[in-house]
Amino acid sequence: MAKSDDNMEQFFNLWKEGQETFLKTQQELYDGFQGALQGASDAGASSMDDPVKTWQKMVALWAPQFENFAAQFDAPIDGNAFFNKGRDAIFAMMDPAHWNKIIPEQLRGILETVAQGPRFADLATPQIDAAHSWRETLDYQTASADLAKVLQGAWGRAYQKFSEDYSLNDLQSGGTDEALEAWLACANKELLDTQRAPEFMDAQRRMIRASMEIKARQRDLAEAWSENYQIPTRSEVDDLTKIVHELRRELRQVKRDLANVRSEKSK
Amino acid sequence: MMPVKRGTDGEPIDVNEAAAQAWALAWQQMMEAGARTVKSNAFLSRTKDDEVAIAETPADLVYQIDKIQVLRYRPLTDKKADLPPVLICYGLFGRQTMIDLQEDRSLVRNMLEAGVDVYVVDWGNATRADQFLNFDDYVDHYLGSCVEHLVDANGGKPITLFGICEGGTFAAALAALRPKLFAGLALAITPIDFHGKPDEFRAGEGFLNSWIGNLDEADVDLIIDTHGMLPGAFTGAVFSSLTPINSMTKYNLGLAAMEGNEAAMLNFLRMEKWIADRPDHPGGAARQWLNQLYRENALVRGELVIGDEKVDLKKIACPVVNIYALQDHIIPVSCSKALSTFIAPDKYHEIGFPGGHVGVFVSRKAQGVVAGGLLEWMQDCLATDAAKPKHAAAKGKKQSKK
Numbered sequence: 224m225a226k227s228d229d230n231m232e233q234f235f236n237l238w239k240e241g242q243e244t245f246l247k248t249q250q251e252l253y254d255g256f257q258g259a260l261q262g263a264s265d266a267g268a269s270s271m272d273d274p275v276k277t278w279q280k281m282v283a284l285w286a287p288q289f290e291n292f293a294a295q296f297d298a299p300i301d302g303n304a305f306f307n308k309g310r311d312a313i314f315a316m317m318d319p320a321h322w323n324k325i326i327p328e329q330l331r332g333i334l335e336t337v338a339q340g341p342r343f344a345d346l347a348t349p350q351i352d353a354a355h356s357w358r359e360t361l362d363y364q365t366a367s368a369d370l371a372k373v374l375q376g377a378w379g380r381a382y383q384k385f386s387e388d389y390s391l392n393d394l395q396s397g398g399t400d401e402a403l404e405a406w407l408a409c410a411n412k413e414l415l416d417t418q419r420a421p422e423f424m425d426a427q428r429r430m431i432r433a434s435m436e437i438k439a440r441q442r443d444l445a446e447a448w449s450e451n452y453q454i455p456t457r458s459e460v461d462d463l464t465k466i467v468h469e470l471r472r473e474l475r476q477v478k479r480d481l482a483n484v485r486s487e488k489s490k
Numbered sequence: 491m492m493p494v495k496r497g498t499d500g501e502p503i504d505v506n507e508a509a510a511q512a513w514a515l516a517w518q519q520m521m522e523a524g525a526r527t528v529k530s531n532a533f534l535s536r537t538k539d540d541e542v543a544i545a546e547t548p549a550d551l552v553y554q555i556d557k558i559q560v561l562r563y564r565p566l567t568d569k570k571a572d573l574p575p576v577l578i579c580y581g582l583f584g585r586q587t588m589i590d591l592q593e594d595r596s597l598v599r600n601m602l603e604a605g606v607d608v609y610v611v612d613w614g615n616a617t618r619a620d621q622f623l624n625f626d627d628y629v630d631h632y633l634g635s636c637v638e639h640l641v642d643a644n645g646g647k648p649i650t651l652f653g654i655c656e657g658g659t660f661a662a663a664l665a666a667l668r669p670k671l672f673a674g675l676a677l678a679i680t681p682i683d684f685h686g687k688p689d690e691f692r693a694g695e696g697f698l699n700s701w702i703g704n705l706d707e708a709d710v711d712l713i714i715d716t717h718g719m720l721p722g723a724f725t726g727a728v729f730s731s732l733t734p735i736n737s738m739t740k741y742n743l744g745l746a747a748m749e750g751n752e753a754a755m756l757n758f759l760r761m762e763k764w765i766a767d768r769p770d771h772p773g774g775a776a777r778q779w780l781n782q783l784y785r786e787n788a789l790v791r792g793e794l795v796i797g798d799e800k801v802d803l804k805k806i807a808c809p810v811v812n813i814y815a816l817q818d819h820i821i822p823v824s825c826s827k828a829l830s831t832f833i834a835p836d837k838y839h840e841i842g843f844p845g846g847h848v849g850v851f852v853s854r855k856a857q858g859v860v861a862g863g864l865l866e867w868m869q870d871c872l873a874t875d876a877a878k879p880k881h882a883a884a885k886g887k888k889q890s891k892k
Contacts, residue, residue: 399515407739407743411734411735416693424700428709464622
């Protein structure tokens with residue numbers, strides 16, 4: 224029994240030491256943040272009094288671009304301006320088209336900072352993954368908008384050309400079918416010319432890249448889900464497929480070599 | 491005071507009356523267009539998918555290797571042409587059913603009615619289990635094995651391989667690697683020089699060449715790595731975008747223009763059925779197709795390696811007929827005609843079809859120009875001397891039939 228008690232005592236001591244070490248580490252971490260924030264704070268030690276401001280300052284240290292980004296939202300969110308703008312401000316906040324004006328450059332920078340930052344063993348992995356995912360979504364939105372813009376330009380030029388070449392008088396003396404044919408020919412020419420242009424091809428390429436990155440992220444999520452539920456992942460099945468493929472090739476080669484040897488022997 | 495509007499003849503116009511006339515005219519024509527659409531919609535509503543039949547010429551399985559099948563078409567006549575058997579090999583981006591889309595527009599039926607023994611390769615449905623298959627597998631192993639089987643079945647005598655589109659590139663490569671297997675090589679709408687002559691591309695031509703050329707190797711790898719395959723839906727969308735206005739209007743204006751005409755509607759629906767059945771392209775082979783061929787142009791540069799051997803097109807030893815479409819928006823003429831620089835002039839023939847990529851097989855005109863030209867070439871170049879028509883001897887060394 225004494226031996227058993229000794230073991231228990233040793234265990235509790237170990238646990239206690241572990242707790243003390245953990246708390247000490249937390250304290251050091253806290254002190255570190257405190258010190259960092261003091262450097263950026265007007266009021267020094269009082270910065271921890273307001274948790275929202277503390278968080279904002281910490282983010283500002285971590286991702287300086289965030290300040291610019293947050294400023295874009297300050298007007299509609301802060302005080303009277305928010306209530307004065309009322310419905311429009313709320314809709315603006317919910318409208319992705321509004322985000323697109325400010326998000327791609329600034330938020331992308333922030334997400335990039337988080338996504339490409341150092342990876343910790345036990346901290347922030349989901350946040351880093353989310354930053355990757357969000358950045359890729361933004362890239363896709365931007366790429367889609369860029370491609371749409373190029374095509375919109377083509378349609379605009381087609382309208383312009385058609386309105387120059389085809390007048391109301393033509394419509395009165397001709398027919399709607401003829402006008403439609405003329406419009407389609409005009410649009411077709413502009414679209415074909417645009418599809419050959421470098422700005423279209425570059426937008427198309429960015430769009431392909433962005434959409435593939437989203438697909439790849441979906442795949443990662445599916446793999447994580449599969450792993451969680453003990454279901455073979457796509458990577459595992461692909462690995463097996465590759466092994467079978469290579470084995471079959473080797474077998475095919477061996478069969479060929481054998482046939483050649485037999486053929487040589489029979490000569 | 492309101493300014494007076496004047497017409498093109500300078501005469502004053504009563505604006506209200508002119509607007510009313512234009513409105514009445516537009517309304518009348520819209521009604522007429524609406525009536526045409528109603529007729530086509532009525533046809534669509536009473537037509538079932540089963541009634542839109544394609545590839546109906548009966549055929550029997552004679553050889554299989556993994557998912558790849560060789561089918562032999564049943565003869566349609568007692569006549570037997572003194573010609574080597576023909577194996578038709580389509581690409582992996584579409585189905586071989588294109589060669590037999592309908593009874594009166596069928597390359598297969600035209601050849602069968604001439605007494606030719608016709609076989610076709612069916613690549614089957616590739617899945618992600620096939621994603622690592624590449625040119626070594628498709629050209630050297632699968633197509634090579636199919637041809638070897640038919641050569642054996644033909645008493646050891648060589649056969650004719652008829653490759654179409656990507657299948658034509660495969661066929662040309664195999665004919666260069668194993669020339670002894672072939673009595674003749676026929677190619678249709680086949681890319682050989684994947685860069686072609688961009689200065690000669692017409693408006694709307696060569697998009698694939700420039701779009702893929704604008705990607706880098708990593709872009710292509712990203713697409714293939716992400717999907718494992720090159721999805722049929724992806725390639726279908728790319729092909730649609732090559733002809734944007736046609737793709738946008740075929741289901742509205744195009745259908746209305748048919749006014750419910752049964753023959754026209756069924757032709758359209760057969761083509762739609764073929765397009766809708768677009769298989770996924772195995773990833774390994776797609777990676778090579780896009781990177782090595784489209785981007786790097788490895789075939790004409792003599793740098794394409796299949797089965798540890800470089801493909802040298804100059805090693806093609808049999809007579810060759812190269813059929814290309816003069817208005818091909820997918821494979822520009824210069825991409826196909828480049829083959830002529832690799833083949834001995836006395837063995838090389840061309841048929842330039844005045845139509846588009848798919849029109850080579852499905853247009854009414856193609857039945858005479860393409861099928862007729864192909865049969866004539868086989869009679870002239872592949873028949874035994876006794877069976878050759880008398881006019882064959884008078885033919886020039888290199889002819890271009892347009």
